[in-house]
Amino acid sequence: MPLAVENIEKSYLRGHFRKVPFDVLKGVSLEIQEGETVGLMGDSGSGKSTLARILAGLDRPTSGRILYEGSDIHRMKRSEFRSYRRSVQMVFQDPASALNPMKTISRSLEDVARLAGVGSDGIEEAIREMLAVGGLDPEVLRRYPDQISGGQIQRIALARVLFHRPSYLILDEPTSALDVSVQAQILQLLRTIQKETGMGCLFISHDEAVVRFISDRVVRLADGEISSDEPPGI
Amino acid sequence: MSRLLDIKNLSVSFVSGEETVRAVTDVSFDLCEDEVLTLVGETGCGKSIIAHAISGLLPPEALVSGEIRYKEKDLQSIPEEERVLLRGCEIGIVLQNPSRALNPLYTIGHQIRETILRHTEKSKEESNRMVAGALRRMGFSDPGIEMKRYPFESSGGMNQRFVIASSTILSPDLLIADEPTTGLDRSRIQDVITEFERIMEEEEMAIILITHDLAVARRLADRIGIMYAGEVVEMGDANRIFEEPYHPYTKGLFGSLPENGCVPIPGVSPPMSRIVSGCRFHPRCGKRTAVCERDHPQLGMIDDRYVRCHLCHSQ
Numbered sequence: 001m002p003l004a005v006e007n008i009e010k011s012y013l014r015g016h017f018r019k020v021p022f023d024v025l026k027g028v029s030l031e032i033q034e035g036e037t038v039g040l041m042g043d044s045g046s047g048k049s050t051l052a053r054i055l056a057g058l059d060r061p062t063s064g065r066i067l068y069e070g071s072d073i074h075r076m077k078r079s080e081f082r083s084y085r086r087s088v089q090m091v092f093q094d095p096a097s098a099l100n101p102m103k104t105i106s107r108s109l110e111d112v113a114r115l116a117g118v119g120s121d122g123i124e125e126a127i128r129e130m131l132a133v134g135g136l137d138p139e140v141l142r143r144y145p146d147q148i149s150g151g152q153i154q155r156i157a158l159a160r161v162l163f164h165r166p167s168y169l170i171l172d173e174p175t176s177a178l179d180v181s182v183q184a185q186i187l188q189l190l191r192t193i194q195k196e197t198g199m200g201c202l203f204i205s206h207d208e209a210v211v212r213f214i215s216d217r218v219v220r221l222a223d224g225e226i227s228s229d230e231p232p233g234i
Numbered sequence: 235m236s237r238l239l240d241i242k243n244l245s246v247s248f249v250s251g252e253e254t255v256r257a258v259t260d261v262s263f264d265l266c267e268d269e270v271l272t273l274v275g276e277t278g279c280g281k282s283i284i285a286h287a288i289s290g291l292l293p294p295e296a297l298v299s300g301e302i303r304y305k306e307k308d309l310q311s312i313p314e315e316e317r318v319l320l321r322g323c324e325i326g327i328v329l330q331n332p333s334r335a336l337n338p339l340y341t342i343g344h345q346i347r348e349t350i351l352r353h354t355e356k357s358k359e360e361s362n363r364m365v366a367g368a369l370r371r372m373g374f375s376d377p378g379i380e381m382k383r384y385p386f387e388s389s390g391g392m393n394q395r396f397v398i399a400s401s402t403i404l405s406p407d408l409l410i411a412d413e414p415t416t417g418l419d420r421s422r423i424q425d426v427i428t429e430f431e432r433i434m435e436e437e438e439m440a441i442i443l444i445t446h447d448l449a450v451a452r453r454l455a456d457r458i459g460i461m462y463a464g465e466v467v468e469m470g471d472a473n474r475i476f477e478e479p480y481h482p483y484t485k486g487l488f489g490s491l492p493e494n495g496c497v498p499i500p501g502v503s504p505p506m507s508r509i510v511s512g513c514r515f516h517p518r519c520g521k522r523t524a525v526c527e528r529d530h531p532q533l534g535m536i537d538d539r540y541v542r543c544h545l546c547h548s549q
Contacts (some may be wrong), residue, residue, distance in 0.1 A: 033266050042422055043419050043420075044389065044390070044419050044422075116347060141498035149255075149277075149502060149503075150277070151502065152502075163250055172369050178445070179276035179277050179446055180276075180448065180487060180490040180491055181486060181487060181490040181498055181499045182276070182498075182502075183490065183492075183496075183499040184489075184492075184496040184497060184498035184499075187492070189416075190498060206419040207420070207492075208420065209491065209492040209493050210492050212492065213492035213496055216493075
């Protein structure tokens with residue numbers, strides 16, 4: 001079942017003293033098929049991250065619908081919405097801020113397993129699975145987020161969201177803070193996982209070459225509107 | 235072209251508890267007037283430490299050895315007051331994060347003008363005219379408005395151009411730019427590149443550009459130095475190295491680019507506190523031999539460039 005947004009509009013109030021409405025998204029419609037990677041490009045402030053947060057259910061649009069399995073996610077029952085949030089996961093540019101700095105990686109991964117409903121006796125196996133998916137050395141488990149590299153943190157972030165076996169993954173500039181050789185490792189890992197699981201992806205980046213490499217389709221946002229939607233080769 | 239900067243056997247390390255972090259080991263290079271040298275490498279390879287060492291901005295606990303000679307003066311041994319006078323006047327510095335390089339409490343005009351007032355005898359009015367001229371050259375059509383802005387009122391790209399304006403307003407002989415495009419989106423990166431191209435064309439300035447963006451390096455560099463784990467592993471003419479890299483790490487780095495198929499280098503860079511014996515790249519090198527694991531290779535000349543690799547030297 002595709003994941004779609006229909007005519008999404010989003011306005012914020014902006015300004016330090018006098019609040020002025022600002023339209024971030026002005027009627028955006030987009031559909032992502034299962035197994036497809038859609039690259040989303042645009043300058044800072046074009047509305048890429050706002051669209052990503054709306055798709056992930058982290059933010060509500062001012063108007064418009066987000067359709068998953070034919071239903072509007074904001075008209076779903078609570079239990080259905082929770083299941084949507086598990087099915088559509090998000091990876092951020094700075095995953096370090098998504099990891100608790102006071103917890104070891106082992107503790108953070110344990111929390112993920114528990115939240116997914118894994119019992120105490122299955123936790124070790126769950127962590128092993130996450131390490132295998134992310135191609136991580138078990139040595140990272142005893143470390144804190146500030147003791148490991150950006151590439152390792154991004155692998156942990158990927159492994160963590162993939163544990164929920166999402167149907168769709170939204171990645172907001174996942175490699176922008178990484179070096180090219182680490183970026184290559186993460187992009188190849190993502191490709192392999194996608195081939196194995198058939199999940200759909202929305203890959204946000206301002207790096208043209210990265211988007212062309214990873215995407216089946218490239219959508220460009222400019223001033224809150226889709227300005228083009230075409231194959232990556234064009 | 236005469237020689238402006240000469241760095242010999244520069245090593246920088248930090249002692250933290252029982253660990254010694256060898257951030258830069260035995261780096262030597264020179265720089266001529268008008269030349270653009272780019273240092274490229276991954277996070278933690280020591281390239282920014284070199285920039286900080288030349289600028290005299292290393293923290294006091296840094297252990298520095300080797301020589302940094304600027305116009306025949308040893309920068310390590312001159313008094314701090316003389317170094318402060320050089321910085322901003324003869325040596326301009328553009329740091330990675332423009333928002334942190336600018337004071338949030340002062341207007342852009344005030345901050346750029348400060349450089350002129352600090353280093354010259356010019357009046358405030360004359361300084362203002364110079365600031366307006368610099369901003370106009372930087373592509374701002376109405377400098378009067380920009381000068382009254384505070385850093386938070388401008389985008390990251392605009393702030394980076396303000397920092398470049400401030401660093402180059404006194405036409406320094408040497409400009410050190412440490413990751414000037416990091417964190418900016420493509421169109422802002424283009425603005426910064428255009429600005430550097432203008433500087434290279436119109437001003438007589440040597441530039442050390444530090445970046446991990448290979449596309450930026452390729453556009454701007456005359457000469458390029460590839461760094462890995464605190465050492466220069468390949469250095470020479472930028473076009474020649476981009477066309478035909480010799481060192482296995484340089485090849486791996488270029489192969490990691492999306493346009494070259496995103497072929498990753500296996501493994502990760504070593505922590506600088508636990509440097510391996512032999513060639514520092516050998517654990518990740520697909521072509522390593524026993525000698526790579528045993529002996530540390532020296533930087534030696536092969537054809538038109540310097541390379542630090544046993545295999546390249548034996549071929």
